[in-house]
Amino acid sequence: MIIRIINNASSKEFRNAVKLGDSNSKTLGFLPFIAFEKYAKLNQLIGAFEKGTNELLGYLLYRISYNKVTIVHLCISKNRRKSSTANKLVDYLKKHTRQYDGIKLSCRNDYGIDKVWEKFNFVPIIEKTGRSKRGLPLTIWWFPHYQENLLTQISEYELNNKIVAVIDMNIFLDLKEGREKESLALKSDWLLSEAILFYTREIHNEINKASTPELKKSSRKLLRYFKELPFRDEEEFSRIHQELKSEFPLKHKNDNSDLKHIAYSIAGGAKFFITRDGVILSNKKFFKQYNLIIYRPSEFITHLDENIQVSKYRPQTLIGTNISSTRIKSGNINKFIDTFLKPTERKSRFQKIVRDSLSFPDKFELIRISKEDTLLAFLIFDRSLDDKLRIPAFRFLNSNLKTTLSKHLLFKSILTSIKENRTFIEITEEFLDNDIETNIQEARFIKIGASWHKININGVLDSSEIHKELEEDFFTKQVIEKIEEIFHEFNNGQKLLKKYQFERFLSPLKLKDLEIPNFIVPIKPHWAEELFNDRSKQKLALFEPQYELLLNRENVYYRSSSPRILNAPARVLWYVSENKLTNEKGSIIASSYIDEIFIDNPKKLFKQFEKLGIYKWKHIVQTAGKKDKLMAFVFSDTELFKSSISLKNICDQFEVIENKKFMLVSPRKIKSETYLSFYKLGMGI
Template sequence: MCTTGELEHDGNIMGDTRISIRHVSSEEQPREWTSVLNLAKAHRGTLGFLTDSAFMDRIRRGTLIVAEDDGVLVGYCLYDVPRRGYIKLVHVCVATRGSGIGKLLIDAAIEAHPEATAVVAYCRRDYGLDRFWSSVGLSPRGERPGRALNGSVLTQWWMQLGDLDLLEDAALGAGRPLVAYDTNIVTDLFGSPDLFRPEREASLGLLADWFQVEVTPVLSPQVDVELDRIDGELERTRQRQAIAHITRLRSQRHQGSDVLPELLRNIDATVLDADPSLREDFRHIADALTADVAYFVTNDTRLLHHGPAALPTGSTLEILRPHEVVRALDQRLEQPVFQSRLIEAVDLRWTAASSSSESELVDAFISHAHAERGKDLTRAIRAAISQNPRGTRVLTGPKNELWALLAEHRDADALRVPIIRVARGAASNTVALQLARHTRHIARQNNLGEVMIDDSNVTVMMRHALLADGFRDEDGFRASLINRTMTHQQFMHEHPDLPVHHTGHLRDLERRFWPLTLIHTNAPTYVIPIQPRFMYPLFGAPRETLVELDRPRALGLSREHVYYSGSGKALPPRGARIIWYATADQTEQVRAVVAYSRSLGCERTRPRDAYRANRQIGVLGRDHVLSAADKSGQVTVVRFEDTEVLATPVGGHDLQDLFAKHDVKQPIQSFRRVPSAVFDDLIVRERRNST
């Protein structure tokens, strides 16, 4: 049933004491009943059709509210309370436009049902009443076909009530800065590629993985209101669905909040008169202020100019363009992106923690975010050195600078880690990601089935690194190791209680239970040829590591890398297996499969753009990227992760037999998709030879 009402204006709530709001009971006189019907008929052009009996039903249920001015009916509200606990508005009708009575009626319905979790209304789009609904705190969340023969569309208007639900509480209480997007940013990020958006490239930086894990994106309900005004149904639906997962702030307008009026009072009246749309723009700011948002991101030049001046004294909200908020977070988090170049350009080595002074260790690794006391960290370091001197180590650089602190020891079938810290600096996030995987390497080498992080002062950066590596946050971070190769079916049979909710979970499972390797998954599999001179730096290990595996680098192979090629065919999609086939060049001849990885996706672009976008991840120089371009001037960028080097390269007759078994023709001169069984046989052979 369509709901409607007369247009009202922000903050214009009638204060006349003659107005009375009350629920109508079935004992009321017929005069009130007749007045309600007459008012409904007078506004039937913007009210959903209801029979007289439907009105009577609401009276019997006690869900008809009337507004009277000195005994004269000036408005009414019909509503239902379904079992699901929300208030469904059926009719909201007032006699006088802009009186504020509609809000009073809705507030009365809310006050009568304090247990209600939300208010919902359905209104025809062509009624043009969006300003009314938004003024009382509702926002559009979807639409559906109406009953009218002319093809009407009903918009669903929604307002959350009560305490935060579990999803809201988890998002808003996660401790990360709240970043609110303006509607123009939403359209930049999620609008159709066909839309011309001059600032889109800058806005897309907000979708970077490192940025997303460090903030909590949120939206004011005003975004939903403004997206609802998009004329094209396909584009409207596209953007609405794209932001369905983003947490909405609670609008305070239905509670009579004075934040918005205060903001508007701080703006020169001539500015508001010259640009009335600024009043609506400041609804975003009002909701952001109420929710303690850290950054409001917009490309609206007017709002960027007038917004900061309107903020109340003492406000910490910053109104910035996308590149400015990215830069602010980047500086705040000291460049929290994976940059393999930073750690592969230096010679990192583990040294005994006892070789460094306690004051050096405390200064480098104390957790200020947890208000950790220096004497507490000193005690922890002393205890770790005393109990496990060989397992308490410092990662140092060529000039003995401190990079990381790790204390670990064996406890039954688990590796216990009482201290895991990363020094502050440009490479801190990169080292944290490597360090999380390093603890698993230690457990694997010692045939342990679990890693247990007991450090109660793990920094936010280290926490994110552990979660990214598949650790579970269960009263301390935990990671289970499955040092086996098994079929996906066998794995699910042995772990029936593990929640698996989508088909692309191969990466999640292998990362969560590393070094688990799943076979018979039918995952897309590709062979990529690589010259030996690029093989060693690309895999993040010195030349001898691929030959003498008993001499690993301090942090093992890099988590993520990028490779450039002129091949434009058979590009491995995200999640595909990559088998690395080392060829021959002027440095040496290998002609063997030496490693495998997991694809993070490929793209074709110009070499200079490719190098500029990926130079912090890759270790290959600009000259290689430029020389890798094909005749059309394009280069293929291959992003990949979790590389595993084979204990024994597979070449010669063994490789010929493997390829012949699966009808893979040689030579391999460019990217080649092969049956997934090639990977399966390769892994089975590798595990058999390593045991």
């Protein structure tokens, strides 16, 4: 079978397609010749042909609007309807329309071909009254193209910072119908701040099996209170689904749907799957190979605190605590060796690392992190190379601060390296827990051999100049190649995203030719003080003992939901407005990235982000005022400017580049050129 575009309206192939469509117009709906001709000219008519004879076996005709692809006709010759012809045509369409949000189609319910669309991995999302004389109902089916682009609706913040748990259909019905008490605990308000409950796209197929339109409608309405897990990779899903079917032979009609829920969960990156299915629960160990933990609802609730410690970043746990970082002296070193020695590690090896470091205090810094008298962490900074910060020890004792501490210290290590103009960071610690390795990876380190590497390019460059800027030794080449490998599947339409990821991986690099949105955001002086005033100048000041923890890698800021100017991802400059108490004029003091934007009910937003940032409920109420919607945006990788940019300087630069007067009462979009000009000025580049 050969699949190819039919774009010649005078060809025999085209005439045969029109003829086939007309002969099936009762089910397809009549399409005028001129419409066939229009779609052919737009290369939106795909034909399937018998190899050798060139006989037309079927065709697919589609249109594009609002960045969505809509299948208008999928028509197969009667003698080929049980073959793979339709599948091949749909696969061709999927492959060649990945730059769009997804593919949709409408199909009358009385045709009885739901299983066809399910087989093609489409899901039913809504039921409508059709345009036929009898007003017969039809269903809209949808296949998403998951794109990591500027318009993505998938929240990477939530996937990385919340406990991601998927519920199956039975749990969904428990919550909908108020049955099974243990499931109802999942509706508790406090759960929102700890975990995100997702459903998989398979639930649409299960809802579609309901006996009445009213039941379908009520179930779809309830879906709004949950989130749909990302559907990233159809091939990965199909592979996992086949593996599960081999392990769990289908015995009942609902078994395949149960396995699809799990396959989608694994492919979508979920960590937990909540079910009451006895077969699945009795095979918990099997799913560990997929890094998926199976729980009953009661088990999930019971173990939630334990799960939080390894899954969640909670900067607020450090706020107001007496956490300190101090240099280790030789007098008490044996205590640290015994305390932080790993069970499978040779003591003599660890002793050598520690004692060698102590021997060169001008090049090595041994740091203990403790809360009052309780030890929490131990790390070593090795500055023996001018352009590299090595970390041969990066160890944490089990505590409820372990994950938060590791993320904070990674970010502080990166900041330290940048401040000291070091291009490279290398973590050579050999005994890393799995959760610590995950945090290192999230901090955009790349693993080469047994160590983790991060490159810091301090400057503003064109993307073509990156390789020229680096002295490409073996490890540097490996790191760059690994970064490129991560994004090698991006197509031409995703060049922007690829550049954006390179900028983030090689931070504090700023690319001249990266055209993502740029904004100036006003912030009141007291919030700027809380969020950005890094009071420490000393090497060891990883924590500010009298103040709330500052400059976590991620933070959240609240503002009015209107006007809706901001979007993500984007770069942002922070403008501190005039301080009327001190008569200080406004200035730009820092730069960050906007990662995610959320607009919702203030209470829901507060619950969702109360573990991130410095805001109390009273602050949220003040910001929201009488409005029922509020904006929260997650920002990260904040860089404090070496010197703030004065209001006069801002006005002068603004008039030259933007050709406008500078006035700022709400976030303002600016040119990339303006952003880079202010960034260079603030960083002294």
